[in-house]
Amino acid sequence: MTITTSISSVSEWDTCHRKAYYSSHSWGLGYSTMYERDSLAIGSLYHHAMKLVANGKPAHEALTLTGMAQESIWNTYNTRPNDADNILDTFAGLAVAHLKWQASDKSRYSDANLEVITVEEYIRFPMEDYEFTFVCDKIVRHKPTGVLMPFEYKTGKYPEQTEAGLPWDLQPRFYCYAVSKLFDEPVPGVLYEFIRATNPNKINILKDGLPSQALATLTGTTYEIYNETLVECAKRYCAPEWYPPAKRKYNSVEEIMVAYQPTLEKFQNRVDPIFWRRPHWVTQEEQEGAARDMLAAAKEIEVGRQLGADVRPTGLNRSACNAWGGCPYKSPCLVHGQGGDFEGVLKSDFIKNKIRLTDYEGKEI
Ligand code: SF4
Numbered sequence: 168m169t170i171t172t173s174i175s176s177v178s179e180w181d182t183c184h185r186k187a188y189y190s191s192h193s194w195g196l197g198y199s200t201m202y203e204r205d206s207l208a209i210g211s212l213y214h215h216a217m218k219l220v221a222n223g224k225p226a227h228e229a230l231t232l233t234g235m236a237q238e239s240i241w242n243t244y245n246t247r248p249n250d251a252d253n254i255l256d257t258f259a260g261l262a263v264a265h266l267k268w269q270a271s272d273k274s275r276y277s278d279a280n281l282e283v284i285t286v287e288e289y290i291r292f293p294m295e296d297y298e299f300t301f302v303c304d305k306i307v308r309h310k311p312t313g314v315l316m317p318f319e320y321k322t323g324k325y326p327e328q329t330e331a332g333l334p335w336d337l338q339p340r341f342y343c344y345a346v347s348k349l350f351d352e353p354v355p356g357v358l359y360e361f362i363r364a365t366n367p368n369k370i371n372i373l374k375d376g377l378p379s380q381a382l383a384t385l386t387g388t389t390y391e392i393y394n395e396t397l398v399e400c401a402k403r404y405c406a407p408e409w410y411p412p413a414k415r416k417y418n419s420v421e422e423i424m425v426a427y428q429p430t431l432e433k434f435q436n437r438v439d440p441i442f443w444r445r446p447h448w449v450t451q452e453e454q455e456g457a458a459r460d461m462l463a464a465a466k467e468i469e470v471g472r473q474l475g476a477d478v479r480p481t482g483l484n485r486s487a488c489n490a491w492g493g494c495p496y497k498s499p500c501l502v503h504g505q506g507g508d509f510e511g512v513l514k515s516d517f518i519k520n521k522i523r524l525t526d527y528e529g530k531e532i
Contacts, residue, residue, distance in 0.1 A: 169298050170465070171298045172297055173299075173300045174461075178338055179191065183494065184480035196510070200518075209257055209258050209364045210323070213362065214304070214320055216229045216262050226262075253366075257364065257366040261364070261366070264367040264441060265362070276446065280311055282307060282310055284306045284308060286305050289302050294458065299465070305318035306318065322362040329361065330361055343357060343454045356447050357446070361443050363441045369387055375404070377401065380427065382434070386439055387441065389434075390435050397424070397427055402420055404423065405420055479503060488500075498512050
C-alpha cells in the first residue's frame with residue numbers, strides 16, 4: 168500500500184515532532200491556529216497574485232481578483248483579530264512595488280532571464296512505499312546558463328531569518344532531488360525570492376510636504392516608490408499655492424532632486440531591501456541525503472500515526488519553541504507536559520481540521 172505524505176508535514180516533523188503531532192489532521196490531533204498571522208495572510212494573497220500573473224493575467228487584473236479572494240482570509244472565523252484593511256493595504260502596496268522592482272531589475276536572476284516551465288505544479292514523487300506530495304511555486308530555466316531550478320517565494324516579517332535557515336532546511340535539498348529525477352536532468356539549486364511583508368507606501372512626510380530623508384524610518388520602502396513619491400511631493404511643493412516663493416528653501420523640482428540625491432543613492436545601496444532573489448545551491452550528495460532523510464522521517468511519522476493521538480512523540484527540538492516569533496502550540500505543549508488538560512487548551516484556542524483559504528473561484532490557495 169502506498170502511503171501519501173506531504174513535504175510540509177515532514178518539514179513540520181523535522182522542526183518539532185510535537186508541533187506536527189498537534190497540527191497534523193491526518194495523524195495526531197489536527198488543531199491549527201484559528202487565524203493566519205498577518206504576514207502569512209499577506210503571503211497567501213501575494214502568492215495567489217503572482218500565480219495569476221505567471222498564468223498570463225495582466226497584473227492589474229490579478230490584483231483585483233486577489234483583492235476579491237481576500238474576503239475568505241478574514242471572514243472565515245468570527246474571532247479573527249487581524250486588521251483586514253492593513254493586510255489588504257500592505258498586500259496591494261507590495262504587489263505594485265514588486266512589479267516596479269521587477270521592471271527595474273537587471274540582475275542575473277530577473278524575470279527576463281527566466282523561462283517559466285511550470286507554475287504551482289502539484290507534484291507526486293514516489294519513493295519505496297511512499298508518495299511525497301508538494302507544490303512547487305514555479306519551475307524555471309535560467310536562460311543564460313540553461314539550468315533547471317525550482318523557484319520559491321518566501322514572504323515574512325524577517326525574511327533574512329528564513330534565508331539564514333536554508334542550509335538546515337530539508338525542503339530545498341529534497342526539491343532539487345525530486346525535480347532532477349522527474350525531469351531527468353541535473354538541478355543545482357533552488358532560486359528563492361524573499362519578500363519582506365511590509366507596507367512600502369508608508370513614507371514619513373515632513374511638515375514642509377517633502378519626504379523624510381531618515382532611512383531608519385523607511386525600512387519598508389523601495390527606491391522606486393520613494394523616488395516616485397519624492398517627485399510628486401516636489402511638484403506640489405513648487406506649485407504656486409504652496410509657500411510663497413520667498414519662504415521656500417528650494418525653488419524648483421530639479422533643486423529638490425539634487426538635494427535628495429544622497430538619500431536616493433543610499434536607497435539604491437541599502438542593506439534591508441524588500442525584495443531579493445538568490446539561488447541556494449545544493450550538491451548532489453546533499454540531494455541524495457535529503458531523499459534518505461525524507462524517507463526516514465516519513466517512516467517515523469507512520470509509526471507515530473499508528474500509535475495514535477494518545478502517545479505524544481518525544482524528540483522535541485527546543486530551538487523551535489521560540490524561533491520565528493514563537494511556536495503557536497506553546498500553551499498546550501506546556502500544559503500537556505504538566506499532565507494538564509491540553510486538549511481543553513487546544514479546543515479553546517485552536518480549530519480542528521481547519522478549512523483552507525479559497526480564491527475567487529473557490530479553489531484552495
Ligand atoms: S512549544 Fe516547542 S516543543 Fe512544544 S510543540 Fe512548540 S516547538 Fe514543539
